[in-house]
Amino acid sequence: GESVGLHLPTLSVQEGDNSIINCAYSNSASDYFIWYKQESGKGPQFIIDIRSNMDKRQGQRVTVLLNKTVKHLSLQIAATQPGDSAVYFCAESPANQAGTALIFGKGTTLSVSS
Amino acid sequence: EAGVAQSPRYKIIEKRQSVAFWCNPISGHATLYWYQQILGQGPKLLIQFQNNGVVDDSQLPKDRFSAERLKGVDSTLKIQPAKLEDSAVYLCASSFGGRNTIYFGEGSWLTVV
Numbered sequence: 486g487e488s489v490g491l492h493l494p495t496l497s498v499q500e501g502d503n504s505i506i507n508c509a510y511s512n513s514a515s516d517y518f519i520w521y522k523q524e525s526g527k528g529p530q531f532i533i534d535i536r537s538n539m540d541k542r543q544g545q546r547v548t549v550l551l552n553k554t555v556k557h558l559s560l561q562i563a564a565t566q567p568g569d570s571a572v573y574f575c576a577e578s579p580a581n582q583a584g585t586a587l588i589f590g591k592g593t594t595l596s597v598s599s
Numbered sequence: 600e601a602g603v604a605q606s607p608r609y610k611i612i613e614k615r616q617s618v619a620f621w622c623n624p625i626s627g628h629a630t631l632y633w634y635q636q637i638l639g640q641g642p643k644l645l646i647q648f649q650n651n652g653v654v655d656d657s658q659l660p661k662d663r664f665s666a667e668r669l670k671g672v673d674s675t676l677k678i679q680p681a682k683l684e685d686s687a688v689y690l691c692a693s694s695f696g697g698r699n700t701i702y703f704g705e706g707s708w709l710t711v712v
Contacts, residue, residue: 517698519700519701521703526705527705527706528603528690528692528703528704528705528706529642529690529703530703531700531701531702534700536698574641574642576641578698582655583647583654583655583657584647584649584654584655585630585647585654585694585696585697585698586632586644586647586655587642587644587701588644589641589642589643590641591639591640591641592640592641
């Protein structure tokens with residue numbers, strides 16, 4: 486079936502750098518997208534979401550960009566800190582499914598060195 | 600505000616045994632989800648409840664997995680009999696419903712030996 490995928494399984498950055506994590510989705514019926522952060526041994530933690538009527542949304546140190554033309558989603562983290570080290574998942578919610586559950590990709594592991 | 604509560608946090612069982620996981624969602628959240636997360640993968644939906652009704656259980660292996668949310672609040676996920684490939688983290692999540700933010704619990708880690 487269709488699912489969300491991520492371009493890179495791992496990303497290594499230096500503390501203070503900006504990080505960009507990319508995600509490609511394939512379900513054109515998806516109209517709601519979310520980024521989650523998952524630290525080792527913990528459940529996914531909500532970071533930011535965006536709906537399909539928007540191209541960009543900003544939070545604290547994070548920005549999500551949505552390009553519906555090429556079905557691409559990205560998460561930008563400004564001034565990356567060691568505490569940002571985790572696995573990042575993008576997830577989509579197709580409008581044409583039975584419920585409102587999320588479909589997750591495989592995740593990108595972000596490693597931040599100081 | 601209390602988050603999604605799950606128990607037990609860790610469980611080791613032998614194959615063919617049974618196991619049950621419990622979840623208490625965030626207060627007021629009508630929608631409850633159970634996800635399975637195999638090591639190195641993203642979470643995969645098992646079942647979604649809206650209050651005490653099932654919305655989507657299309658990916659639940661019904662020959663061995665069952666779930667209930669009888670009073671529309673807490674929920675139990677059961678596996679019987681367990682197989683080796685059921686080793687995973689079982690995540691419970693909840694939301695107010697619709698396209699509102701979905702919050703996850705810390706998960707119940709299952710190892711089947």
